[in-house]
Amino acid sequence: MHHPENDEQYKGLKVNKGVAHAPTVNPYLKRRPQAQSYSPAELTEGILCGNITMLSRAVTLVESAREEHQQIARQVIEQCLPHAGKSVRIGITGVPGAGKSTSIDSLGMYRTERGHKLAVLAIDPSSERSKGSILGDKTRMADLARHPSAFIRPSPAAGSLGGVARKTRETIVLCEAAGFDTIFVETVGVGQSETAVHSMVDFFLLIQLAGTGDELQGIKRGIMEMADGIVINKADGDNILKARMAASQFRSALSLFPPSESGWKPTVMTYSGYYKTGIAEIWQMLDDYMRFALGNGYFAARRSRQAKYWMYESIGEALRSSFYHHPAVAAALPDIERQALNSSITPFDAAKRLMDLFLGI
Numbered sequence: 001m002h003h004p005e006n007d008e009q010y011k012g013l014k015v016n017k018g019v020a021h022a023p024t025v026n027p028y029l030k031r032r033p034q035a036q037s038y039s040p041a042e043l044t045e046g047i048l049c050g051n052i053t054m055l056s057r058a059v060t061l062v063e064s065a066r067e068e069h070q071q072i073a074r075q076v077i078e079q080c081l082p083h084a085g086k087s088v089r090i091g092i093t094g095v096p097g098a099g100k101s102t103s104i105d106s107l108g109m110y111r112t113e114r115g116h117k118l119a120v121l122a123i124d125p126s127s128e129r130s131k132g133s134i135l136g137d138k139t140r141m142a143d144l145a146r147h148p149s150a151f152i153r154p155s156p157a158a159g160s161l162g163g164v165a166r167k168t169r170e171t172i173v174l175c176e177a178a179g180f181d182t183i184f185v186e187t188v189g190v191g192q193s194e195t196a197v198h199s200m201v202d203f204f205l206l207i208q209l210a211g212t213g214d215e216l217q218g219i220k221r222g223i224m225e226m227a228d229g230i231v232i233n234k235a236d237g238d239n240i241l242k243a244r245m246a247a248s249q250f251r252s253a254l255s256l257f258p259p260s261e262s263g264w265k266p267t268v269m270t271y272s273g274y275y276k277t278g279i280a281e282i283w284q285m286l287d288d289y290m291r292f293a294l295g296n297g298y299f300a301a302r303r304s305r306q307a308k309y310w311m312y313e314s315i316g317e318a319l320r321s322s323f324y325h326h327p328a329v330a331a332a333l334p335d336i337e338r339q340a341l342n343s344s345i346t347p348f349d350a351a352k353r354l355m356d357l358f359l360g361i
């Protein structure tokens with residue numbers, strides 16, 4: 001039959017034969033498997049290929065409290081270990097408001113734009129995921145969060161410092177196996193967590209501020225002693241002079257400290273994380289340090305000392321956890337604790353009784 005719309009003059013209006021409706025569900029789309037449904041070998045393979053989704057899944061297993069997740073995580077870590085270790089691990093600390101996130105964003109962008117892969121991890125034992133204001137939170141590092149060569153992971157959820165730190169330490173191994181050559185580990189400069197961070201990094205960077213009167217504000221001497229570099233942030237606008245004065249105060253304070261074990265003299269410099277000035281100089285300092293510490297053997301010595309520390313930390317954690325999960329200990333604990341509290345037995349006696357239950361004596 002003749003259809004006028006199929007005439008040559010109406011070519012553009014030609015009615016084509018219809019095609020069958022495409023199925024609404026893509027038959028090739030498999031159900032998204034849960035993290036635990038991947039085998040350790042699949043996760044490891046994904047990580048070694050630099051697959052970020054697989055890396056995230058493995059990190060989720062590392063952070064999980066469930067024993068079956070922990071078992072898979074342990075195997076993945078073991079398989080990744082031979083591929084780990086080839087990165088610069090940098091600890092970053094500073095009081096809240098010092099500008100850690102702003103600085104990590106700027107330092108991180110500088111690094112990734114030069115072809116490096118950067119992972120940003122965090123240790124904050126007080127953090128609770130639901131509360132939002134977590135170290136390592138992507139929203140605080142807007143530019144970096146969008147960069148394909150950056151992997152940002154918030155602090156593992158609240159828990160014992162030892163537990164949180166162990167998880168971050170294991171995550172470093174996974175990130176390195178996935179090809180990340182630069183690792184930042186961020187922490188708030190107000191508690192014990194710096195010691196934990198210091199125990200897993202090659203360089204410890206302390207971010208300070210000028211212009212708040214006492215220049216050594218809120219930072220304990222111990223943290224200053226751990227620092228390999230002190231950088232005074234917000235050296236911009238009216239604050240430049242004050243920042244320089246603070247820097248010279250830090251330099252003279254540091255000169256009173258005993259020389260560091262590495263032989264490296266901690267560098268003090270000023271910069272602006274927000275306006276991105278002095279960022280190249282901070283990376284220069286880090287490169288200088290790496291050359292220095294690799295050259296005199298300190299880099300390797302520090303890493304092997306850290307490995308020893310983590311071995312004993314893990315033993316301690318495992319013993320503590322199996323002690324408190326022991327059925328006889330768990331059953332007797334409240335009563336024995338009560339007796340110790342009302343002084344009917346001594347604390348040492350209480351501990352001995354629980355240990356005997358644990359050891360089955």
Ligand code: GDP
Nearest residue numbers: 095096097098099100101102234272273274275
């Ligand atoms: P954090 O709590 O240590 O992570 O600090 P933030 O990075 O969130 O920064 C705290 C505040 O200081 C924010 O309002 C930033 O915009 C501001 N800030 C950070 N870096 C600079 C800087 O270099 N110069 C100025 N003027 N402000 C900055």
